[in-house]
Amino acid sequence: MTHDLTTLVPLPVLIPLCAAGLALALHRHPRAQRTISVVALSLMLAASLGLLVAADGGPLVVDVGGWAAPVGINLVADRLAALMLSVSGVVLLCVLLYSLSEGMTESADGLPTPGGEDPIPVAIYHPTYLVLAAGVANAFLSGDLFNLYVGFEILLAASYVLLTLGGTGARIRAGAVYVVVSLLSSILFFVAIALAYAATGTVNLAQLAQRIPEIDPGVALLLELLLLLAFGIKAAIFPLSAWLPDSYPTAPAPVTAVFAGLLTKVGVYAIIRTQTLLFPDSPGVDRVLMVLALLTMVVGILGAVAQDDLKRLLSFTLVSHIGYMIFGVGLASEAGMAAAVFYVAHHITVQTALFLVTGLVERRAGTTSLDHLGGLARVAPGLAVLFFIPAMNLAGIPPLSGFLGKVGLLESGVRDGGTLAWVLVAGSVVTSLLTLYAVVKAWNKAFWQEVPAGVTRDVRLPRGMVGPTTALVAFGVLLTVVAGPLYGYADRAARTSMDGHTYVDAVFPGGSERGRGESPEAGGGDP
Known part of the structure; x- marks a missing residue:
C-alpha cells in the first residue's frame, strides 16, 4: 500500500x-487555458491532500527515473513537506480563481481590463502561474540541495514574469530590484552547494546529514551561514528584507497575494529543513537567528505602523511576522519548531487572504491609500467583514489561529528560560500589539472615516473575485476550528524533522549510505 502511495509524490510537480x-500550446484559446489551469491546480491540491494523509505514516520517497539516491534525484514527502504543499495548494487555487474574474487574464484581445489597468495577455499569465506552482512544489519535495536550487530558480523565472505583467514602469522597476536581489541569493546558494559538494562529496540532503558531522567544524559553520544567508534573503529576514515592501505592492492583486503568502515561506521552509536536518546542534547560530527574529519582528512592524497605504502596510506586516517563524526555529526545540510550522501554515493563508481583500478594496474604491479611503463599511459591509476576520487573525486575537500560534511560540520561549528567549517573548507581545494597532488603523481609515470629497463608490465587485476571497477567509477560520488536530500534525512534523534519522532511513532504508557514484544496480536499487 505504501508503495502505491509513493506515486502521489511527484504529482504536485508534474x-x-x-x-x-x-x-x-493553447495560447490562442483563453477559455481552454482557464479550464486547464483550474483543473491542474485542483488535481495538484487533491494529490497534496493525499500526501498529507499518507505522510503521517512516515516519509514517502520517490527516486526520479528509478536511479536511487544519491546517484539520482529523489523527492521526499514527509509531514512538513506535505503540510506546506496542502496549504499552498489551497492558496494557489483560490488566487487563480480570483484572477479569472479580476480582469487581468481577460485581455488576450489587447483591450483595457475592467479595472482600468493595462492589458495583460492571457497567454503569458496561465503558463507562468502554473510554472510557479510547480516550482513551489519542487522546492517543498526536493531531497537534495541542487534540486532545491532548481526549484528556487523556477520560482525566480516565473515570479519575475508575473511581477512585471503589463510592463508598466513601476512594475519593471520593482521587478528589476526583485531580480537583482534574487540573483544574489541564488549565487550565494550555488556557492554553498559547491562548498557542500567539495567538503562532503554529495548534495543529497540525507547523505549530507550523515557526512557534515564528519567534516571540519569551521567548514560546516561556513556552509551553514552561506545557506542561511541565501535563504534569509528569500525569506525576507532583517536586514535582508528591504527589497520586499518596494517589490510586492506594484504587482497585480492576485500576484501580490500569492507572492506574499507563498514565496517568503519557501525560504522559511528551506531554513527549517536545513537547520533541523543538516545542522541540528548549532547553539551559536541559533542565538543569531533569535536576534534576527527579534529585529525582523520589531523593525517590520514599526515600518507597518508608519505606512499610509494598505498594500505597503501589509507588506511590512509580512516582513514582521516572518520573525515569529524564525523565533521558533531559533529556539531549536521540538515545541518551538512545532509552533513555527503551525504559524507558517496559518500565515500563508491569512496573509494571502488580506492581500486578496486589498485587491477588492482597490477595485471598489480605486485606491489603496488610507488617506483617500473611507465609508466602505456602509457601502460594502461584506467587504468590511472579509477584511476584519483575517486582520484580527493576523493580530492574534483569541481564539483565532494567529493567537494559538503565538501562544505556542511564547510558551516555547518561556520553557527555554534563557535571557534572549525572554527578550523575544517580550518582543513578540509588543509586535502583536503593534500589529493590532496597525490593522485597526487601516480598518478605521478604510471603512469608517468620512468619504473624501469627490470620491464615488459605484463599482460592483464581481462574484468571481468575492467567492475565492470568501473561501480563503473561511479556510483561515477553519484552521482555528481544526487547530487541535492541525497543531498535533505540526508537532509530529517538527518531531520528524528534528529526528534526522527518520528522514535518512526513509531515503536510505536500513540507515546505511549507498556508495557515491554507484549505479542503481550496485546500490541495490532498480532503475
Missing part, C-alpha cells in the same frame, strides 16, 4: 508543469 506546456 501536474502543473505539464499543464503549463499545454496552456502555452
Whole structure:
C-alpha cells in the first residue's frame, strides 16, 4: 500500500508543469487555458491532500527515473513537506480563481481590463502561474540541495514574469530590484552547494546529514551561514528584507497575494529543513537567528505602523511576522519548531487572504491609500467583514489561529528560560500589539472615516473575485476550528524533522549510505 502511495509524490510537480506546456500550446484559446489551469491546480491540491494523509505514516520517497539516491534525484514527502504543499495548494487555487474574474487574464484581445489597468495577455499569465506552482512544489519535495536550487530558480523565472505583467514602469522597476536581489541569493546558494559538494562529496540532503558531522567544524559553520544567508534573503529576514515592501505592492492583486503568502515561506521552509536536518546542534547560530527574529519582528512592524497605504502596510506586516517563524526555529526545540510550522501554515493563508481583500478594496474604491479611503463599511459591509476576520487573525486575537500560534511560540520561549528567549517573548507581545494597532488603523481609515470629497463608490465587485476571497477567509477560520488536530500534525512534523534519522532511513532504508557514484544496480536499487 505504501508503495502505491509513493506515486502521489511527484504529482504536485508534474501536474502543473505539464499543464503549463499545454496552456502555452493553447495560447490562442483563453477559455481552454482557464479550464486547464483550474483543473491542474485542483488535481495538484487533491494529490497534496493525499500526501498529507499518507505522510503521517512516515516519509514517502520517490527516486526520479528509478536511479536511487544519491546517484539520482529523489523527492521526499514527509509531514512538513506535505503540510506546506496542502496549504499552498489551497492558496494557489483560490488566487487563480480570483484572477479569472479580476480582469487581468481577460485581455488576450489587447483591450483595457475592467479595472482600468493595462492589458495583460492571457497567454503569458496561465503558463507562468502554473510554472510557479510547480516550482513551489519542487522546492517543498526536493531531497537534495541542487534540486532545491532548481526549484528556487523556477520560482525566480516565473515570479519575475508575473511581477512585471503589463510592463508598466513601476512594475519593471520593482521587478528589476526583485531580480537583482534574487540573483544574489541564488549565487550565494550555488556557492554553498559547491562548498557542500567539495567538503562532503554529495548534495543529497540525507547523505549530507550523515557526512557534515564528519567534516571540519569551521567548514560546516561556513556552509551553514552561506545557506542561511541565501535563504534569509528569500525569506525576507532583517536586514535582508528591504527589497520586499518596494517589490510586492506594484504587482497585480492576485500576484501580490500569492507572492506574499507563498514565496517568503519557501525560504522559511528551506531554513527549517536545513537547520533541523543538516545542522541540528548549532547553539551559536541559533542565538543569531533569535536576534534576527527579534529585529525582523520589531523593525517590520514599526515600518507597518508608519505606512499610509494598505498594500505597503501589509507588506511590512509580512516582513514582521516572518520573525515569529524564525523565533521558533531559533529556539531549536521540538515545541518551538512545532509552533513555527503551525504559524507558517496559518500565515500563508491569512496573509494571502488580506492581500486578496486589498485587491477588492482597490477595485471598489480605486485606491489603496488610507488617506483617500473611507465609508466602505456602509457601502460594502461584506467587504468590511472579509477584511476584519483575517486582520484580527493576523493580530492574534483569541481564539483565532494567529493567537494559538503565538501562544505556542511564547510558551516555547518561556520553557527555554534563557535571557534572549525572554527578550523575544517580550518582543513578540509588543509586535502583536503593534500589529493590532496597525490593522485597526487601516480598518478605521478604510471603512469608517468620512468619504473624501469627490470620491464615488459605484463599482460592483464581481462574484468571481468575492467567492475565492470568501473561501480563503473561511479556510483561515477553519484552521482555528481544526487547530487541535492541525497543531498535533505540526508537532509530529517538527518531531520528524528534528529526528534526522527518520528522514535518512526513509531515503536510505536500513540507515546505511549507498556508495557515491554507484549505479542503481550496485546500490541495490532498480532503475
